[in-house]
Amino acid sequence: MSTFNAVDERFMTRALALAQRGRTRPNPMVGAVFVRDGVILGEGFHQRAGEPHAEVEAIRAAKGESLKGATLYVTLEPCCHQGKTGPCTEALKPLGLARVVVAMLDPYPEVNGKGVEALRAAGIRVDVGLQEAQAQRINEAFVLSQTLQRPFLIAKWAMTLDGRTSTDLGESKWITNAAARQFVHQLRGQVDAVMVGIGTVVRDDPQLTVRMPGHEGPQPLRIIVDGHLKIGPKARILNDPDGGKVIIATAQPSHREKRRELTENGHDVVVVDSENRRVDPVRLMRELHARGVQSILLEGGRQLAGSMFAADMVDRVVGFLAPKILGGSAVGGPIVGWGIPEMEQALRLTDITVRQFGDNICVDGRVDRRRRGRG
Numbered sequence: 001m002s003t004f005n006a007v008d009e010r011f012m013t014r015a016l017a018l019a020q021r022g023r024t025r026p027n028p029m030v031g032a033v034f035v036r037d038g039v040i041l042g043e044g045f046h047q048r049a050g051e052p053h054a055e056v057e058a059i060r061a062a063k064g065e066s067l068k069g070a071t072l073y074v075t076l077e078p079c080c081h082q083g084k085t086g087p088c089t090e091a092l093k094p095l096g097l098a099r100v101v102v103a104m105l106d107p108y109p110e111v112n113g114k115g116v117e118a119l120r121a122a123g124i125r126v127d128v129g130l131q132e133a134q135a136q137r138i139n140e141a142f143v144l145s146q147t148l149q150r151p152f153l154i155a156k157w158a159m160t161l162d163g164r165t166s167t168d169l170g171e172s173k174w175i176t177n178a179a180a181r182q183f184v185h186q187l188r189g190q191v192d193a194v195m196v197g198i199g200t201v202v203r204d205d206p207q208l209t210v211r212m213p214g215h216e217g218p219q220p221l222r223i224i225v226d227g228h229l230k231i232g233p234k235a236r237i238l239n240d241p242d243g244g245k246v247i248i249a250t251a252q253p254s255h256r257e258k259r260r261e262l263t264e265n266g267h268d269v270v271v272v273d274s275e276n277r278r279v280d281p282v283r284l285m286r287e288l289h290a291r292g293v294q295s296i297l298l299e300g301g302r303q304l305a306g307s308m309f310a311a312d313m314v315d316r317v318v319g320f321l322a323p324k325i326l327g328g329s330a331v332g333g334p335i336v337g338w339g340i341p342e343m344e345q346a347l348r349l350t351d352i353t354v355r356q357f358g359d360n361i362c363v364d365g366r367v368d369r370r371r372r373g374r375g
Helices: 006-019 054-061 088-095 114-121 132-138 140-148 178-190 198-204 256-264 281-290 302-310
Strands: 031-036 039-045 071-074 099-102 125-128 152-160 193-197 221-225 246-250 268-271 295-300 316-322 349-357 360-367
Touching: 006 031, 006 039, 006 054, 006 071, 006 099, 006 132, 031 054, 039 054, 054 071, 054 088, 088 114, 114 125, 132 140, 140 152, 152 178, 152 302, 178 295, 178 316, 178 349, 178 360, 193 198, 193 302, 198 221, 198 295, 246 281, 256 268, 281 302, 295 302
Parallel strands: 071 099, 099 125, 152 295, 152 316, 193 221, 193 295, 221 246, 246 268
Antiparallel strands: 031 039, 031 071, 316 360, 349 360
């Protein structure tokens, strides 16, 4: 069993901090640090998909200095296969390293343990598991998509103090303040896709784009779950030239003419098999995974949220609470069509962060499946 000391902790913490500087989707974020006698010889991180991996960047940063006898601290198992770049294990073998410390194994099937085996076969000591939980957290979407073959799903909602997400007339703009809404734009910039139900499109006519100063990355894919293909041609989301691609997921195989029109306008209509004429959440998530989507922000649709919770598809919840009271006679909570019968069975969150945006409060946590005995 590997044992780690304070020096190991220090340099792995540094590697994790470096990793988070990358903008690597769909690749994982990785940081690497070469150390000898307590001195950093070279460090680097994977900056963007298709560019050199963290280990190669760290070798370059050493600027030709010998790395013989050094220890490499790396947040993810070095790759051992040929992709857009060469295998990192082959770059590491000739260096004469004394040791490699790996935070976590790579869940990607072509690597998963094989990179560690290749280094050990070359006579290099490899220790695995230092700050593993932290390493998994910064790449949680990548890890989940590789292990469960579906995207990582964040359910987000905003509600008043009395639990309403809209008035009885359907008005929901704006429950939260400007600072809270700006944070939502940050979330959009961190995911591959933003998803809403058709009801949200009809009621709010949203754009679902990232609109904040300094955003340089691509716009997220926008997904509309529209079981009966009700979306109108004038919907703002379909007519935003800067918004990027739109996928309309439907359970209705007919309406061929409408599907053709949407496709000709540059959108993608996906017919998801369903037994009840509603889009099946499990099949939808599998289809999106097959299209390379690793992370989704679910922003609207009470029925859609309920179906995702019912199918155990939700991994993180970001809930905003505003000090407003609406009252009313209609049911106005953020989830419809799914519920827990007994309080002790309630779905719980873990790893919770509480943020305050002026007079708005945000509770952000991961779904704790362990407490439900579900994995």
